[in-house]
Amino acid sequence: MRHVTIYDTTLRDGAQAEELNLTHQDKIHIAHKLDDLGIHYIEGGWPGSNPTDQKFFDEIKGHTFKNAKLTAFGSTHLAKSTPENDPVLAGLLAAETSVITIFGKTWDLHATTALGIPLERNLELIANSVGYLNERVDEVIFDAEHFFDGFKNNREYAIQAIRAAHEAGASRLILCDTNGGTLPDEVAEAVKAVTEALPEAQFGIHAHNDSELAVANSLAAVRNGATQVQGTINGYGERCGNANLCSVIPNLQLKMGIESIGSENLSRLLMTSNFVSEIANLRPFMRQPFVGASAFAHKAGVHVSAIQKDSRTYEHIEPETVGNEQRVLLSDQSGKSNILFKANELGYELKKDDPTVDRLLKELKLKESMGYEYSVADASFELVLREALGKPLNYFHFQNFFVVDAKREEDAEPFTEATVIVDVKGQQEHTAATGMGPVNALDRALRKGLERFYPRLSEIRLLDFKVRVLSGAVRDTGGTASFVRVLIESGDRTDRWTTMGVSHNIIEASWQAVVDSINFKLFKDDHKK
Incomplete structure (x- = not known):
């Protein structure tokens, strides 16, 4: 069975996403969760580029990982300097990681326009930087920035650039779709060309999602010889994001038969996805394939009836393999199958011909319309x-509520008071409470009347x-x-x-x-x- 290594760049490329901000402690927590998932390489960030990344690398030196190799990221040395006196390379070495990843220009346009240097000098930057680092750390990975655009514009030069990195000692050459505009067939063509040009080299793919093709491009690269996929959890990243490892990994293992993190670790995928979302303070995307809450949710009655007989009728994999679960939804599109499924799931034994099912279905459809x-x-x-x-619940019976919301001064907070009357176990409770708004005041007044009878309500x-x-x-x-x-x-x-x-x-x-x-x-x- 083929094996592909997974390189996670959530902490660096993913952290460049809009609305995503991580502290150095957040990054440490995520790094350990990625290690638990079985990720092979974790890119921690760019040492010295900002205080957060510097604190991360300073503190992570005292931590151990059981699966992953921690990687520091940076660029080739500056054109005006040499590797020995370059501040970027010095910062990378100071991080004391066993693996360093550097990116270099492989699109001739970037060398001549962005850097403003001759094409030959750009090749020297790549070779000198990789060679210098390769003598000082266990492994150097070369990210061929804008490789696919460079390949389309000047194929010979793009291959020259990665050849320079390979001959200088880079362990793996990562072909980057930095602008995210390449199509899967173009990726396949380029990967075939570089494997023919450099048959002894190991290649990887780093795809951005600007054309909604990052996952497809990553799989196309693997199918044509790539042995590493770079990406992020939940597809976080700059602009439209990076290749989503929560889709790449199960597609590799479950659809293509290619080993990556292993089936046992695969079952932790949903947990890891949610953990990263929580740390990043971002709402999980419900419709995310494989790990989204809606990925195996069924609403139409016809679908529910079918999955009760055989889940393969409307599910492309078993949800449990990625840590997810099958869900049946209730709505105005629901049929009896939905009602029976949910009732049985909650422990209520109902038969299809039970009149309760028809009555409940009719009520649900009416309420959904409201x-x-x-x-x-x-x-x-x-x-x-x-x-x-x-079997209605009779813990208490509502009698009355009254809410007063007043604002006495222009800049003062509004004042809210709620009064609630309920019958509890044959006694009438008449309580009042203030709160931060009417809902809070009502909640406090109601609990005030009930907690004497039901003390565990204080746990809510x-x-x-x-x-x-x-x-x-x-x-x-x-x-x-x-x-x-x-x-x-x-x-x-x-x-x-x-x-x-x-x-x-x-x-x-x-x-x-x-x-x-x-x-x-x-x-x-x-x-x-």
Whole structure:
């Protein structure tokens, strides 16, 4: 079986993405997670180029990795200097990594225009830099910047440039689609040409995603002889990003039969993807192939009916191989199969001919038309299901709420007070509380009345709160009178759950979601007893 090494540049190229900012501690945490995944090379950044990268390399010297080789990244030496007195090469060596990656110009346009030097001098920069570093570290990797553009413009010179790196001792020549504009057939042609020109050399691919082809180009390069793929977790990177390793790796292993990180490590892919998103403070992309929340989510009733018989009917791989899972969604497109699947998943035994299924399906379709979205609020769905089964929860009964929101001075914070009346175990509780806004005040007032009876409600924490204005919902009057949907994600010491409310009144929609969250917490705790 062929083996391809994976070179991760999330900490350097990925960190250049818009809206992505990592501290040196963030980078250290991610580096160890990548090592756990079985990544072979981790590019830590450019030593000396900025304080964050410098702190990272200073601190990482005391860490050990069980799978990965840590790599420092930089450029060939300056045209006006020599390797011995060049500050860039000095900074790379000071990082004390066993592997150094340097990039050099392989497009003649860049040598003559960007650097403003003769083509022959550019070849000297490449050879001198690689040779100098190769005598001082275990391995030097050469990134052939803009290789594919250079190959199209001046094939002979582009190959001359990588030959110079190879003869100076570079362990691997990485062909870079720096502008991200190359097509897969062009990548294949170029890789074939360089493997013929330098049959003894090892090649890799570094693709950018400006044409939405970074993954396809990476696979095309491997198919034609490349032995290393460079990319980033979740495809993060400058402009449109880099080749997404969360797609490259499973395609190599599961589709092409090429070993990379191993099947056991492959099952950690989703966990790693989410970890990096969390550290980067970026929302995971739901529709990301393989590791996205929607990658194996099924909504149409026909699909759900089929996957219950054989998941291969609508799933190209087993979700578990990449750490993901199959999900069935509930919506106005749902059929009985969706209801039965979700009910059974939650532990409720229902048959297809049970009248509850028809009744529940009709209710769900009506509520979906009003703006409810049960595919993202499983906790609220389970409460609706219990109602349909004639098993409603009776932890407390609502009587009244009253909210006052006032602002006394122009620059002062608004003042909010909520009063709530509920019946709990035969007693009427009349409580009031202030809060940071009406929803917070209502939540605090309600809990104040309930926690005496249900002390574990103090464990609930609000994890996320989303409000969306709904267009096209039933009775939608538009503008500020439109219906809104509120989603609340709550959690306690062990679990997380999402509840929902819909109304033209944002406070009422929030109240529905809060009540569902509390009811679900109480039900969950009872169910564990």
